[in-house]
Amino acid sequence: xxxxxxxxxHYHQYGYLVVEHAISTEQLQALRADFAQWxxxxxxxxxxxxxxxxxxxxxxxxxxxxxxxxxxxxxxSPQEVSDNYLQVMRDNRALDALTQLYGPxxxxxxxxxxxxxxxxxxxxxxxxxxxxxxxxNHDLATVLIFLDDVDQFNGPLQVxxxxxxxxLYEHWHNGVFTGAIDDQITAQMAPKAVPCMGAAGTACIMHxxxxxxxxxxxxxxxxxxxxxxxxxxxxxxxxxxxIPSVQEGEVVRGQHTGRIRAxxxxxxxxxxxxxxxxxxxxxxxx
Numbered sequence: 001x002x003x004x005x006x007x008x009x010h011y012h013q014y015g016y017l018v019v020e021h022a023i024s025t026e027q028l029q030a031l032r033a034d035f036a037q038w039x040x041x042x043x044x045x046x047x048x049x050x051x052x053x054x055x056x057x058x059x060x061x062x063x064x065x066x067x068x069x070x071x072x073x074x075x076x077s078p079q080e081v082s083d084n085y086l087q088v089m090r091d092n093r094a095l096d097a098l099t100q101l102y103g104p105x106x107x108x109x110x111x112x113x114x115x116x117x118x119x120x121x122x123x124x125x126x127x128x129x130x131x132x133x134x135x136x137n138h139d140l141a142t143v144l145i146f147l148d149d150v151d152q153f154n155g156p157l158q159v160x161x162x163x164x165x166x167x168l169y170e171h172w173h174n175g176v177f178t179g180a181i182d183d184q185i186t187a188q189m190a191p192k193a194v195p196c197m198g199a200a201g202t203a204c205i206m207h208x209x210x211x212x213x214x215x216x217x218x219x220x221x222x223x224x225x226x227x228x229x230x231x232x233x234x235x236x237x238x239x240x241x242x243i244p245s246v247q248e249g250e251v252v253r254g255q256h257t258g259r260i261r262a263x264x265x266x267x268x269x270x271x272x273x274x275x276x277x278x279x280x281x282x283x284x285x286x
Contacts, residue, residue, distance in 0.1 A: 002097040011101055015164035015210040018196055022094045022145055022203030030084035032147050032200075035113065035224060038075060043067040052076050053244040056273070062120045071120035075113040077245040078226070085111070089228050090252050094143045094203040098230055098253070101205070102139045105233035105254030109133065109140065110243035113147075115224040116155045116217035123155070125180035126189060126213035128163075129229070131171045132179065132242055132270050133208075137263040138164075139232035140208035147224040150197045154223040155214050157204060158193035164207035168267045177271035181211070234261040242273055 002019070003011075011017040023031075042049075042061060050058030058081070062071035079086040089111055098106050110133075116122045129142050150156045169181040180186075189211055196204040206212060208229075217223050231237075233251055241248055 001100065002093050003100050008100055011205065011207070014161040015207040016159045016161070016196065017097070017205045018198055019094050019097055019203045019205060020198060021201055022143075023088055023092050023201050025201070027084070027088050027092075028147065028201045031088060031145075031226060034078075034082045034084050035075075035115070035147060039070050039072050039117070042070050042072040052080070053246070056275075062122055064120055069119055071117055071122070073115055073117075073120060073122045076243050077111060078113050079111050079247060080245050085226065086247070088145070088226065089247070092143070092145065092203065094145070094205055095230065095253060097205060098141055098143075101141065102232045103254075105257060106230050106252055107233050108247050108250045108252050109229040109231050109237075110241055110245060110248065111226070111228045112243055113224065113226055115222065117222050117224075118217060118220050121216045123216045124212075124214045126160075126186045126211050127171060127180050128169060128209050128211055129206075130208040131168060131267060133229070134238045134267060134270075135231060135235040136238065137232065137235045137261050138207075138209055138265070139235050139261075141230055142206045142208065143228045143230065144196070144204045144206065145226040145228070146198055146200050146202045147226060148222050149200050150202070150223055150225075151219075152195060152197065153217075153219040154221050155217040156195040156197050156223070157206075157212060157214050157225075158190070158195055159204075159206060160189045160193045160211040163189065163211040164209040166209075168209065168265060169211070170268065171270065172268050186213075232261070233257055234259045236260045239269060240272060242270070
């Protein structure tokens, strides 16, 4: 058992939980080494590059990206091109903890790397993950594995406790899917947010309905996170996965039951991204 009763209660009450030592030292070193190689590779490109299953680029850079100061900010489905990321997707302590939160049968949904390299000015507007990936029920979780030490200065994840129990907020505005909530709601919620911080190797488990965002990196230290999304095996996707991969739907704990469990909710269908990543969708929010 990874979690205590108090930790399980904390997750269900507040919608998130920080788990220390979610991956081993060896796993952490391997993930960091692969990411460093991708950063070096990005120096040779001025535009997003690579390709995922739907034809969009795998590697996305911020507009500030240069060969001298790379701003690689997103790698989609890294587990498709790295055995180290694939192994961690299939085996980490946060995944074991999910079996205590959502039951024994857990499947993989999608994965990405979000990085805030120094000087990149990358920020994430407040949103709910479920609004990008509706399923038949809400037993989905985003596991954010810290590849760097995360502190208050390098753009930590900011979560608004207990908002997973509240409404599903609109992410469409004036006919445009912006991937973010309304500015007035952000103004109400952001002061209630708390940072998720910790040493490299720590993970934050976050409920799919929890409001969250993050500010730009204000330090000289990178903030890179491997983000893996999992679902209860009986949570069935209602739309096409916005970060497709060959591993989508793989049962990583327990077994395949073939059952569907449904929850009562209503929401607008999200826009399938035509751009490189959701950073471009959020840029339309202004």
